[in-house]
Amino acid sequence: MNGATTGAGGSLGGRTRRRVEVRLDEILNVTLAEIERVGLASVRVSDVAQALGVSTGLVFYHFNTRDELVAQAFSHAVELDLVRMRKAAAKAHDAAARVRAVLRTSGPTGSAAGWRLWVDGWALAQREPHVAAELRRLAGEYRAELQAAIEAGVAAGDLRCPDPASSAARLGALLDGMSVAVTVQRSMTRKQLRQWMEEAVDRELGLG
Numbered sequence: 659m660n661g662a663t664t665g666a667g668g669s670l671g672g673r674t675r676r677r678v679e680v681r682l683d684e685i686l687n688v689t690l691a692e693i694e695r696v697g698l699a700s701v702r703v704s705d706v707a708q709a710l711g712v713s714t715g716l717v718f719y720h721f722n723t724r725d726e727l728v729a730q731a732f733s734h735a736v737e738l739d740l741v742r743m744r745k746a747a748a749k750a751h752d753a754a755a756r757v758r759a760v761l762r763t764s765g766p767t768g769s770a771a772g773w774r775l776w777v778d779g780w781a782l783a784q785r786e787p788h789v790a791a792e793l794r795r796l797a798g799e800y801r802a803e804l805q806a807a808i809e810a811g812v813a814a815g816d817l818r819c820p821d822p823a824s825s826a827a828r829l830g831a832l833l834d835g836m837s838v839a840v841t842v843q844r845s846m847t848r849k850q851l852r853q854w855m856e857e858a859v860d861r862e863l864g865l866g
Contacts, residue, residue, distance in 0.1 A: 682720055685710065686734040689727055690775070698778040698789075703727060729792045735775060736796040739763070743803060753811025754865055760804050761829060761855055765837050766848065773841045801830050808863065818864030825862040832858055 688709045692701050703724050707714045721727035743763040750756035766773040776793075783790035805826035811817030819825050833855060839846045859865065 681710070681712070681716065683734070685717055685720060685727075686731050689731040690735050693728075693731065693775060693778070698728065698775070698782050701728060725786070725788050729788050732775070732779060732789065732792045733796065736799070740799060740803070743800075747803070747807060753807070753814055753816040754859070754863060756807045757804065757811065757817075757829075757859060757863065758856070760807050761833055761859070762852075764800055764804075764830075765833050765851065765855070766841050773837055777838060777842055797830075801826055804830060811863065819862060829855075829858060829862060 685706065689701065689706050692705055692709060696705070701724070703714050703717050703721075706727070707717050710717075717727065721730060743760055746759040746763045747756045750759045779789055779793050783793050805822050808817060808819055808822040808825055812819050812822060836846065836851045836854065840848055840851055
């Protein structure tokens with residue numbers, strides 16, 4: 659009897675686990691939608707669960723706390739952006755175009771929802787260490803992609819840059835600042851952002 663019970667429980671447990679695993683990405687996507695709707699600081703697990711049509715217990719099956727859910731949602735959002743950025747870079751026809759593709763896909767595009775998420779995260783990171791740590795890690799991945807693109811162009815003889823790491827840092831910081839000006843301060847346009855970034859790339863990589 660114990661063997662039969664274990665077998666049935668194992669089968670049911672297997673179905674439950676598969677069902678929960680299928681919902682993981684959906685939980686993260688809905689969390690991101692809730693962050694965009696109400697802001698990072700105001701997101702509640704109960705709202706995420708309601709939007710999914712599931713219990714809060716199912717959300718907590720994956721994430722022990724709200725903070726863990728938010729941190730993983732950040733990671734999920736930027737991983738999606740990294741995939742998009744790498745695909746754009748891979749399609750570039752030369753080294754300079756690859757650098758520009760990395761920068762273009764890292765800045766505000768479309769509705770700029772991703773950038774509002776970052777700006778919201780930077781504000782919250784001042785008092786939430788887990789958010790600060792995640793933002794540092796993910797920003798480092800963006801910077802590494804940009805530096806690798808510059809280094810590849812220098813190695814191929816297509817770009818002139820004595821210090822790819824410093825150039826990547828300057829270009830990344832410039833893009834961050836101008837993106838905030840576009841999405842938050844509204845003190846410049848996206849057309850200006852694109853033009854000034856093009857000029858900065860030319861200067862940094864000896865293309866002017």
